[in-house]
Amino acid sequence: xxxxxxxxxxxxxxxxxxxxxxxxxxxxxxxxxxxxxxxxxxxxxxxxxxxxxxxxxxxxxxxxxxxxxxxxxxxxxxxxxxxxxxxxxxxxxxxxxxxxxxxxxxxxxxxxxxxxxxxxxxxxxxxxxxxxxxxxxxxxxxxxxxxxxxxxxxxxxxxxxxxxxxxxxxxxxxxxxxxxxxxxxxxxxxxxxxxxxxxxxxxxxxxxxxxxxxxxxxxxxxxxxxxxxxxxxxxxxxxxxxxxxxxxxxxxxxxxxxxxxxxxxxxxxxxxxxxxxxxxxxxxxxxxxxxxxxxxxxxxxxxxxxxxx
Ligand SMILES: Nc1nc2[nH]c(O)nc2c(=O)[nH]1
Numbered sequence: 001x002x003x004x005x006x007x008x009x010x011x012x013x014x015x016x017x018x019x020x021x022x023x024x025x026x027x028x029x030x031x032x033x034x035x036x037x038x039x040x041x042x043x044x045x046x047x048x049x050x051x052x053x054x055x056x057x058x059x060x061x062x063x064x065x066x067x068x069x070x071x072x073x074x075x076x077x078x079x080x081x082x083x084x085x086x087x088x089x090x091x092x093x094x095x096x097x098x099x100x101x102x103x104x105x106x107x108x109x110x111x112x113x114x115x116x117x118x119x120x121x122x123x124x125x126x127x128x129x130x131x132x133x134x135x136x137x138x139x140x141x142x143x144x145x146x147x148x149x150x151x152x153x154x155x156x157x158x159x160x161x162x163x164x165x166x167x168x169x170x171x172x173x174x175x176x177x178x179x180x181x182x183x184x185x186x187x188x189x190x191x192x193x194x195x196x197x198x199x200x201x202x203x204x205x206x207x208x209x210x211x212x213x214x215x216x217x218x219x220x221x222x223x224x225x226x227x228x229x230x231x232x233x234x235x236x237x238x239x240x241x242x243x244x245x246x247x248x249x250x251x252x253x254x255x256x257x258x259x260x261x262x263x264x265x266x267x268x269x270x271x272x273x274x275x276x277x278x279x280x281x282x283x284x285x286x287x288x289x290x291x292x293x294x295x296x297x298x299x300x301x302x303x304x305x306x307x308x309x
Contacts, residue, residue, distance in 0.1 A: 001169060002088050006081040006099065008060065013103025014076035016125030017060040020097060021047050023303040024148040025248050026129040027139040027155040028176055032057075037149040039307075046084075050159075050175040051096065051132055054087045055168040058097070076125025086168055098127045111290045115269050116297050119304035128299060129248055133216040134209060135176035136249035141201050141236040143244070148306075157193050158182070158202075182206035201236025208234060220250050225279070227252060239278045247295040256286050256298045261305040 008015050018041035021029045030036060032046040046057040062079035083093050094100055107120045131139075138158070143151045155176070162177035162185055177185075183206040190199035208214050214234065219227035227250065231242035240259055246252035256262065258278055266273050266285060273284035289297035303309075 001084055002086070003082070003084045004088075004090050004093075006083070006090070006093070008079050008081060009077055011099050011103070012101075012105065013107060013127075014125040015060065015081060015097070015099065015127060016076040016123065017047065017058065017081065017097075018042075019123050019126035019303065020129065023123075023126060023299065024151075024306065025244075025299055026131050026136075027142075027152050028131050028135045030156060037152055048173060049096070050163070050166060050173050051092060053164070053166065053175065054085055054089065054092070055166055055173045056089045056092060056096070057084045058082065058093060084169070086166070095130055098130055101127060103127060106293045106296055109290065110293070110297060111288070113269075113288070115265065115301060115304075116289065119297075119300035122304055122309055123300055126300065126303065128253070128296060130251070131249045132176070133245065133249040134179060137205065137216045137231070137234060137237070137245050138176075138182065138202055140241045140244040140248075141205060141234070142195060142198050144198065144236070144241065154193070154195060161185075161189075161193065177206075179206045179209035183210040198236060204235035205237070216245060216250065219246065224252055224254055228255070239282070243282070247298070253293050253295045254286055254291060255295045256282055256289060257302075258282055258285070259302065261302050262298060265301055265305060 022037055029047045029049045031042060032048065033042050035042060043061070046059045048055060048057040058081060060079055060081050083089055103125070110116055110120060139151065139155050142154045159174040159176050162181045163174040166173045166175060182202060185203060187199045187203055190202055195202060216231060219230045222230055227246055228239060228242045231237050231245055232239065240257050243255040243257035246255040247257065258281060262285070266281065270285060270288050273281055273288050275281045275284050286294045
């Protein structure tokens with residue numbers, strides 16, 4: 001087993017691991033106590049994921065006073081991030097949790113907007129994730145009209161049923177299925193697993209990727225709106241799902257998914273940004289929320305309004 005520690009005070013803007021992994025932006029991590037999305041942090045629990053066949057576990061520990069659990073929920077700037085893995089995972093941990101983003105600078109440069117300031121202040125240390133693109137795409141196809149806890153359960157079930165099993169430290173972990181593994185599933189199997197009308201979308205999209213007809217990674221080099229358009233070729237992907245995939249797995253920090261919470265924010269706080277269509281409203285709200293890092297702003301506002309914290 002490889003292990004390591006990253007001091008949180010070396011990360012610009014700190015790290016709130018709980019909010020980063022339980023705010024609904026990633027469905028590819030799981031918590032070792034099985035209580036994810038229950039609404040409270042677990043200081044001793046590990047979060048784990050499998051990427052490129054490697055198991056990665058992380059947890060945040062240690063406050064300023066020597067108590068190993070102190071500061072975990074309340075203070076995003078102290079303690080350390082511990083990781084354990086089948087490989088030397090520090091570069092992967094840094095990439096998946098975007099630990100090298102200068103969060104302090106992003107927050108400082110945000111527009112002086114009351115809702116955004118309130119959200120940034122309430123959830124200090126929440127970072128964007130950088131998930132593998134195929135798992136992110138399927139997760140957000142599953143996300144339509146679903147609560148975050150249900151989406152997470154569906155994605156976990158897909159991994160347990162179709163993904164590779166990997167032994168690590170006496171436990172069995174499951175990778176998210178490859179496109180070929182998911183394309184081999186049948187619609188009725190996926191319906192039986194609770195995916196409902198999303199079942200054919202998942203199978204068709206997996207087939208497109210497995211057959212080499214398209215891959216979400218191909219959007220990476222396109223200009224933002226062209227990238228969003230590209231992703232809508234996958235079955236079950238509209239503009240909102242495409243924006244989530246661009247933001248949480250393909251590095252488009254300007255993407256602002258217009259979900260129910262953002263639409264209610266537009267209605268209440270930014271009525272001038274309502275331009276009728278998704279594309280035009282999206283452009284206006286992107287400007288309103290600071291352009292380059294508007295996706296960070298979306299993530300904070302989404303979490304702030306969804307949880308009421
Ligand atoms: N920040 C966001 N997280 C999400 N999770 C989910 O299922 N939808 C969203 C979203 O629109 N924004």
